Amino acid sequence: GWMLRLFVPSVYCYHESVHNRLVVEAFERAGVVFVDDVDDVPAGAPLMLSAHGTAPEVLARAKERCTVVLDAVCPLVTKVHHEIRTRAARGYHIVYVGHRGHEEAEGATAEAPDAITFVETELEASRVELGNEPIALLAQTTLAVPEWQRIAEIVQERARGEVWMPARSDLCYATTNRQHAVTELAHRVDAMVIVGSANSSNTRALERVARRAGVHHVERVNHAGEL
Numbered sequence: 001g002w003m004l005r006l007f008v009p010s011v012y013c014y015h016e017s018v019h020n021r022l023v024v025e026a027f028e029r030a031g032v033v034f035v036d037d038v039d040d041v042p043a044g045a046p047l048m049l050s051a052h053g054t055a056p057e058v059l060a061r062a063k064e065r066c067t068v069v070l071d072a073v074c075p076l077v078t079k080v081h082h083e084i085r086t087r088a089a090r091g092y093h094i095v096y097v098g099h100r101g102h103e104e105a106e107g108a109t110a111e112a113p114d115a116i117t118f119v120e121t122e123l124e125a126s127r128v129e130l131g132n133e134p135i136a137l138l139a140q141t142t143l144a145v146p147e148w149q150r151i152a153e154i155v156q157e158r159a160r161g162e163v164w165m166p167a168r169s170d171l172c173y174a175t176t177n178r179q180h181a182v183t184e185l186a187h188r189v190d191a192m193v194i195v196g197s198a199n200s201s202n203t204r205a206l207e208r209v210a211r212r213a214g215v216h217h218v219e220r221v222n223h224a225g226e227l
Contacts, residue, residue: 003046003070012041014062015050015103017072019200021222038062046070052103053077055110076141077104080170081111087136088112092164095119095128097151098140099201105140122147125154134162141172144205145179146212175202179209186213193227194220 003011012033016024024034032048038061041047047066049059051074062069087094094116098105109116119125137155139148148171156163169176185192192215196203203220210218221227 003048003068007046007068011046011048012066013048013050014038014041014054014058015052016199017048017050019052019197019202021197038065041066048072050103051077053081053107055107057110058107074141074172076170076172077108080108080138080141083136083138083166083170084108084111084116087138087164088115092134092136093117093131094136094138095125095130095155096138096140097125097143097148099143102140102201104142104201108138108140119151119155122150122154125151126158128155128158130155130159132160134164135159136164138166139170140201141170142175142201142205143171144208145171145176146209147205172202175205178202178206182206182209183213186210186215189215191215191217191219194218195222196220197222 010031010033012035013027014035016034017027028034035041038047038058043065044067046068047062048070049062049072051072053073054071059071084094092115094112096105096109096116097119100118100120109118117128119128135155137152148169152165182192192210194203194206194210196206198220207218207220
């Protein structure tokens with residue numbers, strides 16, 4: 001909001017600031033231009049980086065090209081980036097659990113691409129080849145809790161040596177709180193409406209958690225008008 005007041009006529013944002021269609025459309029109406037390439041931003045224009053985190057080379061390019069760069073990355077995502085850099089520097093091989101193509105996963109794995117094995121499913125986890133080096137197990141912050149737990153267990157069983165994990169899960173507390181709420185509600189309802197966007201990892205996780213918990217009819221909508 002304050003960037004729109006300070007900079008006229010346009011503020012640019014690298015990727016969607018958050019994966020919420022209504023929020024993105026509101027920003028677009030206010031004058032924010034969303035881009036998927038820093039080179040699409042006019043030289044010298046102000047740029048905001050999304051909450052999902054940004055690859056190091058993208059951040060460097062943004063600072064070269066733009067007068068003002070605001071990194072709106074979520075602190076929990078920053079923590080994962082730091083853990084990846086630190087563990088890779090200490091000789092760990094990192095198993096990163098996430099959704100391919102998601103901005104958060106792309107930004108995080110770019111921190112140490114040569115030291116990372118990407119895992120998205122339980123099947124992939126069961127097939128991953130792990131050597132004798134120590135393993136660091138890290139995750140995209142918006143995973144569904146059951147998915148993360150099962151994949152983590154599989155990797156731990158297959159590892160030949162030490163497996164390091166954060167003292168507390170990297171999963172976002174807001175994400176896990178909502179998933180727990182869905183699980184608690186599931187036995188009391190026949191249908192559940194999840195409000196959120198189709199490209200939101202959080203939203204999709206809520207849908208999967210609801211179905212696994214036994215809700216027979218799950219609908220996802222962006223707003224009440226879609227009901």
